Amino acid sequence: MLEYHKLNDNELTDLVRKSDELAFAEIYQRYWTIMYMHALKMLKNEEDARDVIQELFTTLWSKCQSLTSSINLSGYLYTIVRNKVLDLIEQKKTRSIHLESLALYLEEHHNKTLEDLTEREMMQALDHEIGQLPGKMRVIFQMRVKEHKTYKEIAEALEISDKTVKKQVSNAIKLIKPKLSGFTGWPLLLYFLSR
Incomplete structure:
Protein backbone atom coordinates (compact mmCIF):
# COMPACT_ATOMS: atom_id res chain seq x y z
CA MET A 1 0.00 0.00 0.00
CA LEU A 117 11.08 30.14 6.02
CA THR A 118 11.34 28.16 9.22
CA GLU A 119 7.68 27.18 9.60
CA ARG A 120 8.11 23.82 7.90
CA GLU A 121 11.11 22.97 10.08
CA MET A 122 9.11 24.10 13.10
CA MET A 123 6.22 21.82 12.14
CA GLN A 124 8.63 18.90 11.78
CA ALA A 125 10.06 19.68 15.22
CA LEU A 126 6.53 19.97 16.60
CA ASP A 127 5.59 16.58 15.10
CA HIS A 128 8.64 15.06 16.77
CA GLU A 129 7.82 16.60 20.15
CA ILE A 130 4.18 15.50 19.92
CA GLY A 131 5.43 11.96 19.41
CA GLN A 132 7.31 12.23 22.73
CA LEU A 133 4.20 13.19 24.75
CA PRO A 134 2.55 10.67 27.11
CA GLY A 135 -0.27 8.59 25.52
CA LYS A 136 -3.51 10.41 26.38
CA MET A 137 -1.91 13.84 26.17
CA ARG A 138 -0.46 12.95 22.75
CA VAL A 139 -3.86 11.81 21.42
CA ILE A 140 -5.56 15.00 22.62
CA PHE A 141 -2.82 17.28 21.30
CA GLN A 142 -2.78 15.52 17.92
CA MET A 143 -6.54 16.01 17.61
CA ARG A 144 -6.00 19.71 18.33
CA VAL A 145 -3.02 20.17 15.99
CA LYS A 146 -3.56 17.67 13.20
CA GLU A 147 -7.35 17.47 13.04
CA HIS A 148 -7.93 21.11 14.04
CA LYS A 149 -10.65 20.11 16.50
CA THR A 150 -12.05 22.40 19.18
CA TYR A 151 -11.81 21.53 22.87
CA LYS A 152 -15.49 20.63 22.83
CA GLU A 153 -15.14 18.31 19.81
CA ILE A 154 -12.17 16.53 21.42
CA ALA A 155 -14.03 16.19 24.73
CA GLU A 156 -17.06 14.67 23.00
CA ALA A 157 -14.95 12.29 20.89
CA LEU A 158 -13.00 11.02 23.91
CA GLU A 159 -15.90 11.26 26.37
CA ILE A 160 -14.03 13.50 28.78
CA SER A 161 -14.65 17.03 30.03
CA ASP A 162 -13.68 20.20 28.17
CA LYS A 163 -11.68 21.13 31.27
CA THR A 164 -9.60 17.93 31.02
CA VAL A 165 -8.92 18.59 27.33
CA LYS A 166 -7.87 22.17 28.04
CA LYS A 167 -5.58 21.04 30.87
CA GLN A 168 -3.96 18.35 28.69
CA VAL A 169 -3.36 20.84 25.85
CA SER A 170 -1.93 23.34 28.35
CA ASN A 171 0.39 20.67 29.82
CA ALA A 172 1.48 19.60 26.32
CA ILE A 173 2.31 23.20 25.43
CA LYS A 174 4.37 23.54 28.63
CA LEU A 175 6.37 20.44 27.65
CA ILE A 176 6.81 21.43 24.00
CA LYS A 177 7.35 25.18 24.39
CA PRO A 178 11.01 25.02 25.54
CA LYS A 179 11.87 22.68 22.66
CA LEU A 180 10.52 25.11 20.02
CA SER A 181 11.99 28.30 21.47
CA GLY A 182 14.56 28.50 18.67
CA PHE A 183 11.86 29.04 16.04
CA THR A 184 10.57 32.56 15.42
CA GLY A 185 7.00 31.46 14.68
CA TRP A 186 6.45 29.28 17.75
CA PRO A 187 4.70 31.88 19.95
CA LEU A 188 2.00 32.39 17.30
CA LEU A 189 1.59 28.64 16.82
CA LEU A 190 1.30 27.96 20.55
CA TYR A 191 -1.12 30.89 20.92
CA PHE A 192 -3.30 29.35 18.20
CA LEU A 193 -3.15 25.88 19.81
CA SER A 194 -4.05 27.20 23.26
CA ARG A 195 -7.17 29.06 22.08
Missing part, protein backbone atom coordinates in the same frame (compact mmCIF):
# COMPACT_ATOMS: atom_id res chain seq x y z
CA LEU A 2 1.23 3.48 -0.91
CA GLU A 3 2.57 5.43 2.09
CA TYR A 4 1.53 8.97 1.21
CA HIS A 5 3.35 10.60 4.12
CA LYS A 6 6.66 9.40 2.64
CA LEU A 7 6.05 11.01 -0.75
CA ASN A 8 7.57 14.35 -1.67
CA ASP A 9 5.47 17.29 -2.86
CA ASN A 10 6.05 16.58 -6.56
CA GLU A 11 4.93 12.97 -6.21
CA LEU A 12 1.83 14.07 -4.30
CA THR A 13 1.10 16.73 -6.93
CA ASP A 14 1.23 14.09 -9.68
CA LEU A 15 -1.28 11.95 -7.79
CA VAL A 16 -3.57 14.89 -7.03
CA ARG A 17 -3.57 15.75 -10.74
CA LYS A 18 -5.08 12.29 -11.22
CA SER A 19 -7.75 13.13 -8.59
CA ASP A 20 -6.17 10.98 -5.87
CA GLU A 21 -8.07 12.03 -2.74
CA LEU A 22 -5.56 10.44 -0.35
CA ALA A 23 -2.72 12.44 -1.90
CA PHE A 24 -4.84 15.58 -1.52
CA ALA A 25 -5.51 14.67 2.13
CA GLU A 26 -1.76 14.34 2.71
CA ILE A 27 -1.12 17.79 1.18
CA TYR A 28 -3.92 19.18 3.36
CA GLN A 29 -2.39 17.59 6.46
CA ARG A 30 1.11 18.74 5.53
CA TYR A 31 0.27 22.37 4.76
CA TRP A 32 -2.89 23.34 6.69
CA THR A 33 -1.20 24.71 9.79
CA ILE A 34 1.67 26.40 7.93
CA MET A 35 -0.73 28.17 5.55
CA TYR A 36 -3.08 29.05 8.41
CA MET A 37 -0.20 30.71 10.25
CA HIS A 38 0.64 32.80 7.18
CA ALA A 39 -2.97 33.88 6.72
CA LEU A 40 -3.27 34.68 10.43
CA LYS A 41 -0.10 36.79 10.36
CA MET A 42 -1.51 38.83 7.49
CA LEU A 43 -5.14 39.11 8.63
CA LYS A 44 -4.79 39.10 12.44
CA ASN A 45 -8.20 37.38 12.57
CA GLU A 46 -8.63 33.64 13.24
CA GLU A 47 -12.00 33.23 11.55
CA ASP A 48 -10.92 35.07 8.40
CA ALA A 49 -7.70 33.05 8.30
CA ARG A 50 -9.66 29.77 8.56
CA ASP A 51 -11.95 30.90 5.73
CA VAL A 52 -8.97 31.74 3.53
CA ILE A 53 -7.41 28.32 4.15
CA GLN A 54 -10.71 26.57 3.41
CA GLU A 55 -10.85 28.46 0.10
CA LEU A 56 -7.19 27.61 -0.56
CA PHE A 57 -7.80 23.86 -0.46
CA THR A 58 -11.08 24.14 -2.36
CA THR A 59 -9.20 26.02 -5.08
CA LEU A 60 -6.36 23.49 -5.09
CA TRP A 61 -8.77 20.60 -5.59
CA SER A 62 -10.77 22.39 -8.28
CA LYS A 63 -7.58 23.23 -10.22
CA CYS A 64 -5.83 19.91 -9.64
CA GLN A 65 -6.00 18.93 -13.34
CA SER A 66 -3.92 21.98 -14.30
CA LEU A 67 -1.08 21.31 -11.84
CA THR A 68 2.28 20.39 -13.29
CA SER A 69 4.68 17.92 -11.70
CA SER A 70 7.43 20.55 -11.63
CA ILE A 71 5.36 23.05 -9.63
CA ASN A 72 6.81 24.37 -6.37
CA LEU A 73 3.79 23.32 -4.32
CA SER A 74 4.61 25.31 -1.20
CA GLY A 75 5.22 28.48 -3.24
CA TYR A 76 2.03 27.87 -5.23
CA LEU A 77 -0.06 27.46 -2.06
CA TYR A 78 1.53 30.53 -0.49
CA THR A 79 0.70 32.60 -3.59
CA ILE A 80 -2.94 31.48 -3.47
CA VAL A 81 -3.13 32.37 0.24
CA ARG A 82 -1.62 35.79 -0.38
CA ASN A 83 -4.03 36.51 -3.24
CA LYS A 84 -7.04 35.34 -1.24
CA VAL A 85 -5.98 37.50 1.70
CA LEU A 86 -5.75 40.52 -0.61
CA ASP A 87 -9.19 39.70 -2.04
CA LEU A 88 -10.66 39.43 1.44
CA ILE A 89 -9.15 42.72 2.53
CA GLU A 90 -10.57 44.35 -0.58
CA GLN A 91 -14.02 42.88 0.09
CA LYS A 92 -14.07 44.09 3.68
CA LYS A 93 -12.98 47.57 2.61
CA THR A 94 -10.44 47.85 5.38
CA ARG A 95 -7.59 48.36 2.96
CA SER A 96 -5.80 51.22 4.68
CA ILE A 97 -5.31 49.38 7.99
CA HIS A 98 -4.54 45.92 6.67
CA LEU A 99 -2.63 46.78 3.52
CA GLU A 100 -0.06 48.67 5.54
CA SER A 101 0.77 45.68 7.74
CA LEU A 102 0.45 43.32 4.78
CA ALA A 103 2.82 45.43 2.67
CA LEU A 104 5.33 45.40 5.52
CA TYR A 105 4.99 41.62 5.89
CA LEU A 106 5.37 41.02 2.15
CA GLU A 107 8.33 43.40 1.99
CA GLU A 108 10.08 41.47 4.76
CA HIS A 109 9.53 38.19 2.93
CA HIS A 110 9.78 39.52 -0.64
CA ASN A 111 12.38 37.17 -2.07
CA LYS A 112 11.80 34.21 0.20
CA THR A 113 9.92 31.14 -0.85
CA LEU A 114 8.03 29.21 1.77
CA GLU A 115 10.86 26.68 1.83
CA ASP A 116 13.24 29.42 3.01
